[in-house]
Amino acid sequence: MADGILGLGSSGSVDLNQDLIDQLKEAETSAYIAPIENDIEETEATIEAVNEISAKIDEFLSVIEGFDLYGTGTNVFDEVSATTTGTAVSFNAADTSNINPGTIAVTVDQLATKDVYQSDIIADTSATMDSGKLSITIGGSTYDFDTTDKTYEEIVTQINYNSSIEASLEQVGDNSYRMIIKSVDTGLDNAITIGQTGDLNLGYDNDLNHVVSAQNMKATIDGVDYNLSSNKVTLENGLIITAAEKGDASISIERDDTYVVEQINKLATVYNELVELVDSYTRGTEDSPAVISDSSTLRGIVGDIKNMFYDTYGLSDEENAFVYGISFNKDGRMEIDAGVLSEALTDNYDDLKELFIGYAEKEGIGTRLTSYLDDLDSLDGIMTTYEDRLSNQLKDLNNSQEEETERIDTKYQELASQFAAYTVIITQMENAFSSLKLIMNMETSNNK
Numbered sequence: 001m002a003d004g005i006l007g008l009g010s011s012g013s014v015d016l017n018q019d020l021i022d023q024l025k026e027a028e029t030s031a032y033i034a035p036i037e038n039d040i041e042e043t044e045a046t047i048e049a050v051n052e053i054s055a056k057i058d059e060f061l062s063v064i065e066g067f068d069l070y071g072t073g074t075n076v077f078d079e080v081s082a083t084t085t086g087t088a089v090s091f092n093a094a095d096t097s098n099i100n101p102g103t104i105a106v107t108v109d110q111l112a113t114k115d116v117y118q119s120d121i122i123a124d125t126s127a128t129m130d131s132g133k134l135s136i137t138i139g140g141s142t143y144d145f146d147t148t149d150k151t152y153e154e155i156v157t158q159i160n161y162n163s164s165i166e167a168s169l170e171q172v173g174d175n176s177y178r179m180i181i182k183s184v185d186t187g188l189d190n191a192i193t194i195g196q197t198g199d200l201n202l203g204y205d206n207d208l209n210h211v212v213s214a215q216n217m218k219a220t221i222d223g224v225d226y227n228l229s230s231n232k233v234t235l236e237n238g239l240i241i242t243a244a245e246k247g248d249a250s251i252s253i254e255r256d257d258t259y260v261v262e263q264i265n266k267l268a269t270v271y272n273e274l275v276e277l278v279d280s281y282t283r284g285t286e287d288s289p290a291v292i293s294d295s296s297t298l299r300g301i302v303g304d305i306k307n308m309f310y311d312t313y314g315l316s317d318e319e320n321a322f323v324y325g326i327s328f329n330k331d332g333r334m335e336i337d338a339g340v341l342s343e344a345l346t347d348n349y350d351d352l353k354e355l356f357i358g359y360a361e362k363e364g365i366g367t368r369l370t371s372y373l374d375d376l377d378s379l380d381g382i383m384t385t386y387e388d389r390l391s392n393q394l395k396d397l398n399n400s401q402e403e404e405t406e407r408i409d410t411k412y413q414e415l416a417s418q419f420a421a422y423t424v425i426i427t428q429m430e431n432a433f434s435s436l437k438l439i440m441n442m443e444t445s446n447n448k
Helices: 018-067 152-159 257-282 296-310 338-347 349-356 365-376 382-446
Strands: 080-085 089-093 102-110 116-118 132-138 141-146 165-173 176-183 192-198 217-221 224-228 232-234 239-243 247-255 326-328 334-336
Touching (some): 018 257, 018 365, 152 165, 257 334, 257 338, 338 349, 349 365, 365 382
Antiparallel strands (some): 080 247, 102 247, 116 176, 232 239, 326 334
């Protein structure tokens, strides 16, 4: 006779154990959770690839912004190179768009200076001053300071409350000091007059203590005389000239064609890198599927950029990129004919600028591209929408994985509890059956 009841109990219930539960759980996990995990990995890889492409688009935008009509900086066609002679002045410009090629000559006859007074020698700066009043007049305003029962340090502090005057106590010897009063700004408009009343006498009325007299800068720039309170002159074209010493100086300004060529070549290089990046992630092989399965958005962006170069520009639609040595090969890569481009810079500079920069009524390639690329990551932009969709997809997958994991964990926790209960019941039945079997065997033996 077989042991146990239908193969259950102490001999059969051994199959109702944790190993069986683990096997069942592993099978269900493989069927339901593994596909979600695979989708998560693929979506994360897609997001990483799209982020890399987005960074390359930003890099392309940073290059193309130099060809933007509305850019805040100097566009590449307005960049100039400069050669200077002499040390009398320094030259600078925040924007070179209005600076025409040529030479500017400068002669500095006099530098603008501040008005500076020193007091007589002071032995103790913390001592109480003589009673009286110190009056300082500058720019049509007079400031009075009561010195009665005040220390030199206190008066200096009070003077410095006025933005047009600067005062300090300077140590000029081992045990001697002077109170220096000077105008903050240079020029005759900032000349200072100092008065002293009462018992106060700091020596400011002594001509020898008027150590620097305020004066204007006097210079000649391209034959035009300038008499200004500042040593800095900003010409109407944006060139900033700062006088440093008396003497002559000049600046020769030339159009920087080298920079234009460099930036157009850089534009082509970054565009080609963008195309190669999109291709590498969207074109799969038999052995390696594409990282980005939905490639229409990214290929659409590359196509839009390329189509802008195929368009016509100029007020009469007379300009085309291909005339100036810019073309695309069969693989969609941009190519620059250096010879044709160089010739265009020499013979058709304004036309080439018109092609890239354009006008408000007819924008050029660079201006149109800047606007297009800048809109890609706007609130409702193509890249923003694409990236948000991927982010939401990953979020949904993570939620699904969490829900399925929780469902399976709960299911097999309950199953383990059921197995334990079944084992107790079966064991009890087996024990009862064993007792019955023993009685039956004893009855059989007694009847023999």
